[in-house]
Amino acid sequence: EKGGHDYFMLKEIAEQPRAVADTLRGRLTADGLVDLDLGGLDLRDVDKVYVVACGTAYHSGMVAKYAIEQWARVPCEIETASEFRYRDPILGPGTLVIAISQSGETMDTLMALRHAKEQGARVLAICNSHGSTIPRESDAVLYTHGGPEIAVASTKAFLTQLVAGYLAGLRLAQERATMDPAEVTRHLQAAPAQLTALLDTMDPVRKLARDLSAAPQVLFIGRHVGFPVALEGALKLKELAYMHAEGFAAGELKHGPIALIDDATPVICVVPSPGGVLHDKVVSNIQEVRARGARTIVIAEEGDEAVRPYADALIPVPPTPALLAPLMTTVPLQILACEIAAARGHDVDQPRNLAKSVTVE
Ligand code: M6R
Helix, strand or coil: CCCCCCCHHHHHHHCHHHHHHHHHCCCECCCCCECCCCCCCCCCCCCEEEEEECHHHHHHHHHHHHHHHHHHCCCEEEEEHHHHHHHCCCCCCCEEEEEEECCCCCHHHHHHHHHHHHCCCEEEEEECCCCCHHHHCCCEEEECCCCCCCCCCCCHHHHHHHHHHHHHHHHHHHHHCCCCCHHHHHHHHHHHHHHHHHHCCCHHHHHHHHHHCCCCEEEEEECCCHHHHHHHHHHHHHHHHCCEEEEEEHHHHHHCHHHHCCCCCEEEEECCCCCCHHHHHHHHHHHHHHHCCCEEEEEEECCCHHHHHHCCEEEEECCCCHHHCHHHHHHHHHHHHHHHHHHCCCCCCCCCCCCCCCCCC
């Protein structure tokens, strides 16, 4: 049932090219536009978007925020679902609330969406489980076609949530004529093959995991959409390896967290595509942590030679447009967490204290 893999998590990581392809299937037209079946949900006159979600789904929502604002030029906030309704957010008929949930049964997310509906907002669900409560109570649903996810740690659901968030952002952009979606959709269509190629290069990451398994803590840094990837990498390590792990926006390091760095601390650095200003800033951050003794594990685009001198270990990923990079950069972090947890002797698929679906508030 694990398809020859040691854990469901590894099976589900390996399924990601298929899961991404299935989530795209039938949703792109021949000329690169986005064609979503949103039933009666009208996206015209949306003047504000809130994304609400928990855990890994929240991290996918952070990426969606960046994509929605950049492509559709509509203000978008991402909020932890458990906080949303308790601060009485300002919602109305022009508000679109996007609730992201793999299970469709997460109580915090469900309560946030019920609150949004009571306040007159439109609600779009991004969900993996057909017929679950969150899509049933939403105005429309964009299903992720990940297939059943058994491991408690979310992997393929995350990548497919990213894809669904991109599709929603492109659909909003199409509505508002703010960009040509074809510039992005042709890159989305390339992602499954790129993921297959990336998964074939993970042996050094497995070896690295064994080296890192005794570290007292692991820090993750990233910028732009690399920031949510850093948070996701740290969450995976916490939940599976029970290690202290933190993700930071790399620019925040100097405001406090850099005091955590010592020569026993590996820092995993998610580097933006070369060519942009943020790339150079992250390279500087890598130099800063290395100067303080950290061992740097650098995830960067193939051919990024500028990072090489500062990388104690370099994990290359296939090139993508900046906003799509999390589809690639997340994968080595999933493998690292899984293999570190296994090296520490933990139950990878059933970590302590956690449930696959959290149905209490
Ligand atoms: O089913 P959901 O997507 O609503 O679940 C949300 C979180 O509970 C979930 O992503 C959790 O953080 C995962 N265990 C992370 O791997």
